[in-house]
Amino acid sequence: MKIAHWAASAPRDRRRRRVRLGGVYVVALALVAMTSAAVGAPFLDPEPTGSITYAIGGAQQAEGEQVPVPISVPYDRLVNAVAEPQNWFSYNGSYASTRFSPLDQINRDNVATLRPTWVYQIGRSPVETTPVVVDGIMYVTEPPTAVSAIDARTGRRLWRWQARLPPGVKSIGFPAANRGIAILDDTVYVGTLDAYLVALDAKSGAVRWRTHVADNDLGHAITMAPLAIDGKIIVGISGGEAGIRGFLDAYDAATGELLWRFWTIPDAGEPGVETWGGDSYKTGAGATWLTGSYDPELNLLYWGIGNPGPDWNGDARPGDNLYTCSVVAVDADTGELRWYFQFTPHDTHDWDANQIPVLIDAEFGGRQRKLLALANRNAFYYVLDRESGEFLVGTPYSRQTWAEGLDENGRPIVIPGTEPSEEGTLVWPSLQGATNWFSPSYSPLTELFYVPTREMGAVYYKADVDYEAGQPFMGGGEQALRGDQAEGSVRALDMRTGELRWEFDLKSPPWAGVMATAGGLVFGGSDEGNFFALNDLTGESLWEFQTGGSVHANPISYMIDGRQYVAVASGGSLFVFGLGAASAARR
Amino acid sequence: MRQRSSILSDQRAAKRGLWQITGDDVRDIAAYVWSLGRSDVSVAELPGDPDEGAALYASMDCSSCHIIDGAGGTMGPVLTNIGRLRGIDHLREALLDPGATLPENPVASAAGSIYLLVSVQTRDGRRITGTRVNEDTFTIQVRDEEDMFHSIRKDDIVSLQKRFGESLMPSYADTVNEGGINALVAYLATLRGGS
Missing domain, CATH: 1.10.760.10 (Cytochrome c-like domain)
Known part of the structure; x- marks a missing residue:
């Protein structure tokens, strides 16, 4: 038996770490034993037989050299994530957040044979997690705040940690979801619904430290996945419907100490505060509730900022309301603002800019440039220069009835009469936006930007509201056009121009992300439970699976033992698919 | 009656979506809605x-x-x-x-009108008219005028007509x-x- 053989043999590779904790050692041993039982399915290519690829730093182990898994993700591995396509290191897969998988074993020719490998039942919803996969172990978050580590080959759980949330924990204006973790070195980081940042031992789930980020009684909460950079954990905050003053934080990864805080709304005396009337900046919202991106060369963080508060009544906050509905570039060492670009000045439709900024290095206008592409909730697609913040391109990618277009600086030319009103104003898109937090994806092979698109109008209402600490602070509401009056699609845009190349119609507006792969595929999901693969060049559907729950999450891909998998959460479960793999343990 | 005022008197409440309403409001409103129609019609x-x-x-x-x-x-x-x-x-x-006012499906993952009349033309020459029972991006389930169920893949459909405003029931x-x-x-x- 492989187990006995392995247990008797001492590790020969000096790079391997001896696992210090006995209990964890057993877990690692069990994982390796299952791996060693593998034999290749005849139609799969390439198929290493009996080899172990719980590899360290991407190194492949020769047959028989089973080693335990020293969980270690130093910063260098995160920077070079693209060199390890078998892993999905972070919420957005890499610092550039293209959510493109370079894996191509699952491709247009064989995707029709994709089938479930295992299902992990969480049993609670909403499940909006993006799994992180490192060296064969998957980390998923569960609502309202829990983390599970799972053997990514078999779906068997290794450990689970659950936050003790106080009774009456507040989540004002959003569902009590959690979207994922960050990993750095041997520690997993997660934000809690009651606004703590918690560091967990990656091997056991034991708590290393716990830092209070902000007061949940005032409506602060964390649902986003933290972002790990060099020695720091970057965390944003939710609470934009409770009149918080938004911020972006950096914490010392080792200790949990706050290193800097960037306020998304200027304080009295600071530049930009003049874009708010009176004291309105104090309750101006500007939440940072979705994981941003990072350019290690420029050492800049790129983060989307949420709507101003109150959402639908802008009377008390005359002006542009900086830096709401903007993307900001923040120095990762100091938290200082380098530049900003505001998509929707003086927003009154709840069009947060909390979408994923996608960082693309490409030729543009005759020279190589560092670009930032973003499909905004306001129905416009933007390309910016991410060194300077210069506006390069902006064009509608979905039905919108609020702007005649953008001026030469990218500022919207707003159509009068499209603001919320007492009697109601019908506007496209709805407050959920033409897209939202779920992921777009960019393929460097097709140079297309793929975006799940919602074509849904809403009647927006305006009402009076006074700020009351820890209470909803919205000033109106909306009634969305639903059911058969709303439509959805996955759209492929020319990255440089935003021009529509193809679209794949969905039965209803989606709440699920997409992922492009080097296999020529774009994976996506629907509210009706379909998980599907499209041809990345044409939008033709090549495979689909009915999951039985609404897909409200983003897909990822990873590889173990030379086999590529695709994972996505749907309903209250996490599904993992592989080529023709009826059972991973006995393939 | 507080729950009644939550809906009828408070304009802000009337304009909010359910996700904006607090737990107490939800309980009050549910109690009020449940009470509707409980009295006898004289x-x-x-x-x-x-x-x-x-x-x-x-x-x-x-x-x-x-x-x-x-x-x-x-x-x-x-x-x-x-x-x-x-x-x-x-x-x-x-x-x-x-057909003027069809009820909406309360199940989020089956959003759309219940009893929607549809006509389906399939690639193999069948024409099926009936009510839509369910639908997703790739399939549609139809109950036809003869009370038969049809499970149809959209790949096999030439045309799918959603006949809003109509109904199988005669006027x-x-x-x-x-x-x-x-x-x-x-x-x-x-x-x-x-x-």
């Missing part, structure tokens, strides 16, 4: 004679498509407690223009006089059974 409020309406219901063979107290067909909605669920005006409209505007309609409405309004 005979004086009925637009006609319910007994006459019951006789018309039987003679028009409405039970071929509707269940009352367990008896009848199921092409259309169950009517056992329709008097609790729907008001007089809606019942009248449902008889005169049945009785031209076949039943005003007195008859009033009697039918009165009868339906008295159907308050079930649990």
Whole structure:
């Protein structure tokens, strides 16, 4: 038996770490034993037989050299994530957040044979997690705040940690979801619904430290996945419907100490505060509730900022309301603002800019440039220069009835009469936006930007509201056009121009992300439970699976033992698919 | 009654989505909605004679498509407690223009109108007309006029026509006089059974 053989043999590779904790050692041993039982399915290519690829730093182990898994993700591995396509290191897969998988074993020719490998039942919803996969172990978050580590080959759980949330924990204006973790070195980081940042031992789930980020009684909460950079954990905050003053934080990864805080709304005396009337900046919202991106060369963080508060009544906050509905570039060492670009000045439709900024290095206008592409909730697609913040391109990618277009600086030319009103104003898109937090994806092979698109109008209402600490602070509401009056699609845009190349119609507006792969595929999901693969060049559907729950999450891909998998959460479960793999343990 | 005021008097509450309402509000509103229609309709409020309406219901063979107290067909909605669920005006409209107001499916993952009339033309030459039972991006489930279920992949469809404003149920505007309609409405309004 492989187990006995392995247990008797001492590790020969000096790079391997001896696992210090006995209990964890057993877990690692069990994982390796299952791996060693593998034999290749005849139609799969390439198929290493009996080899172990719980590899360290991407190194492949020769047959028989089973080693335990020293969980270690130093910063260098995160920077070079693209060199390890078998892993999905972070919420957005890499610092550039293209959510493109370079894996191509699952491709247009064989995707029709994709089938479930295992299902992990969480049993609670909403499940909006993006799994992180490192060296064969998957980390998923569960609502309202829990983390599970799972053997990514078999779906068997290794450990689970659950936050003790106080009774009456507040989540004002959003569902009590959690979207994922960050990993750095041997520690997993997660934000809690009651606004703590918690560091967990990656091997056991034991708590290393716990830092209070902000007061949940005032409506602060964390649902986003933290972002790990060099020695720091970057965390944003939710609470934009409770009149918080938004911020972006950096914490010392080792200790949990706050290193800097960037306020998304200027304080009295600071530049930009003049874009708010009176004291309105104090309750101006500007939440940072979705994981941003990072350019290690420029050492800049790129983060989307949420709507101003109150959402639908802008009377008390005359002006542009900086830096709401903007993307900001923040120095990762100091938290200082380098530049900003505001998509929707003086927003009154709840069009947060909390979408994923996608960082693309490409030729543009005759020279190589560092670009930032973003499909905004306001129905416009933007390309910016991410060194300077210069506006390069902006064009509608979905039905919108609020702007005649953008001026030469990218500022919207707003159509009068499209603001919320007492009697109601019908506007496209709805407050959920033409897209939202779920992921777009960019393929460097097709140079297309793929975006799940919602074509849904809403009647927006305006009402009076006074700020009351820890209470909803919205000033109106909306009634969305639903059911058969709303439509959805996955759209492929020319990255440089935003021009529509193809679209794949969905039965209803989606709440699920997409992922492009080097296999020529774009994976996506629907509210009706379909998980599907499209041809990345044409939008033709090549495979689909009915999951039985609404897909409200983003897909990822990873590889173990030379086999590529695709994972996505749907309903209250996490599904993992592989080529023709009826059972991973006995393939 | 606090729960009533939550809905009717507070304009802000009336304009909020459910996700914006606090837990206490949700309980109050649920209690209020549950209380709706619990009181008996007095005979004086009925637009006609319910007994006459019951006789018309039987003679028009409405039970071929509707269940009352367990008896009848199921092409259309169950009517056992329709008097609790729907008001007089809606019942009248449902008889005169049945496709005008279709109910929305309360299940988020099956969003859309219930009883939507669809016509499907398949690649192999079939034409299926019936109500849409469910639909996703790749498939549609249809219950046809002969009460047969069809599971159809959209890849196999030439055209899918969603006939908004229409219904499999005929309008009785031209076949039943005003007195008859009033009697039918009165009868339906008295159907308050079930649990």
